[in-house]
Amino acid sequence: NAGVTQTPKFQVLKTGQSMTLQCAQDMNHEYMSWYRQDPGMGLRLIHYSVGAGITDQGEVPNGYNVSRSTTEDFPLRLLSAAPSQTSVYFCASSYSYRGPYEQYFGPGTRLTVT
């Protein structure tokens, strides 16, 4: 199993540009989520999905869109990048939203918005 993969690893955007951060998992996990981590801070939840076709907002959803058309993929779209979105983005997956299942994290995407 590749686990949770994220692309790209690094990205530089100009203010106002849009892009999609890709996330995929090959473990047939039901629950997927996106976090952002600013320097020296903990992770904050952006959006999550409890299954294909179902998404919901987390703590900091503004400026981001998600979709979950398949179990495997959970892309995160930045609609119009702003310097405040400079951060490291982590995707995670878990067998289920319910129950004490561990989350598996991807390696992260480091995004800089100038």
Place this chain on the structure above:
Amino acid sequence: DAKTTQPNSMESNEEEPVHLPCNHSTISGTDYIHWYRQLPSQGPEYVIHGLTSNVNNRMASLAIAEDRKSSTLILHRATLRDAAVYYCILRDNYGQNFVFGPGTRLSVLP
């Protein structure tokens, strides 16, 4: 969401045991206690979780107080590779997101 409180930072010497505390006085009966750690420049990784009884795995042990209002993650012999930020998280068994606080930054001295 039930909250956890952890020290900002701790230090340990290599090959000595480390006890990382976590307070969670508002824990509910269906909350599991999860521990994750984040090595430098990596995503978090699972360490251990428990509900009421103490738990052991190959990475660590989790000691849970009888009233469940606190817990301690025990690394039996710290190595340099254990230097990381450790997060204590409560999560309801019936469905809830993981909420990460600032965690405890563990430094391991050679």
